[in-house]
Amino acid sequence: MTLADTAAELRRLHTAPELLQVVNVWDVVSATAVAALPQTRAIATASHSIAATFGYPDGEQIPVELMLDMCGRIARAVDVPVSADLEAGYGDAGDTVRRAIGEGIAGANLEDQLKPLADSVAAVTAAVAAAEAEGVPFALNARTDAFLRGRERPLEVNVADAIERGRAYLDAGATSVFVPGIFGEEVVAELVAGIGELKVTLIGLPGVPAPARLQELGVARVSYGPTTQRVALGALQDLATSLYDGGVLPEGIRPLN
Template identity: 90%
Template sequence: MTTAEHAAELRRLHTAPELLQVVNVWDVVSATAVAALPGTRALATASHSIAATYGYPDGEQIPLDLMLDMVGRIARGVDVPVSADLEAGYGDAGETIRRAIGEGVAGANLEDQLKPLDEAVAAVRAAVAAADAEGVPFALNARTDAFVHGRGRPLEVNVADAIERGRAFLDAGATCVFVPGMFGDDVVAELVAGIGELRVSVIGLPGVPAPARLQELGVARVSYGPTTQRVALGALQDLATSLYDGGVLPEGIRPLN
């Protein structure tokens, strides 16, 4: 499939009645391992995990060229649409999206970092315009950090802020609104009611409703951020500990690389 075809499919998956689950990956081998599963319809990269792979902290500390090189390798290494976590756009959301499309990326997360609303909306508009100029129906998952950077504020303030920003991002052309945070059914229902059914994306965390419930609540997408890499690294540490303690490699290791 072409990048435009992958992007159209990714947008369709966001608006389909069935919840879109995307398991986050960080390099080509993690991507191909997950893409091989029958349940995989699309993949998402995790910026935190890719930065950690190269030895950088999260938060646009990794050089953009390195980030784009990796997401491009991932996109070219699998046969499903790839949504890239491109943080806040690395200083130029439009140009970053344009370059990501050139790497074969079909969609992206773009976070607002709780910047003034007009600045955040301008970044979304720039990203959408860049994709339109490339002729790609890009699936932009516009992220609001109302909860991530709004810690300490009353819950109702964060909910109202997320809804206001989410509506503005959709009006600016975003496909979906990503509202990461640790909250339950009631907040998810408020966000869906305020932003729109099949327009809200959340992150799977302990305490967040299970996928089946998220689908019942009208959520479009759930992803898992850097947690997937942490699980893999935890398994590696556990294996190393077992070997150091005199253990042996377990039976049934799958040759996934």
């Protein structure tokens, strides 16, 4: 299967009636562990988690070459489509998407950091154009930080801003619109009504409706960001604490590495 075929499949998964769940990974072994599950149809990288793996803070502090290299290693290690978290594009959204495609990436998140709408649309347009130039139907999941960076604003302002930005990103060629935040069914329904059915993607966090309900509400995709790595690290820390306290390794450890 060519990368164009893989990207087309990732786009199809975003529009299928069944909610697309992507469990975020951060290196090759986490990716292969998730990809081995029969339920896995696609996976996504978490930029926060990859940065942490190399000792960098979140927020485009990691060198783009290092981020893309890890994304490429992940893509080459699995047989399912990989959506990469490319943050805000590392200063050049078009070139970063072009380089990601060269690494075998089928889609990506691209965040707006709540920059002026015209600038954000220009970044989406550049990313879409770069993918088209490579002949890949890239699944661009354009992220708006209306809620993450608009915490001091009234809820209705954030909803309206997310809808305005989401529509603009879709008009610029994005496949879907990622609206991370913690909100309930009413807000989810407003976002779907305003942006479009099977066009909204969310992050699964405590307080966000369960996947089955998100599917009923017309959401396209749910991902989990850096929380998957935090769960893994928490389990490691708990095991270490148990061993330090005189415990032993549990039975049934799976040789996943």
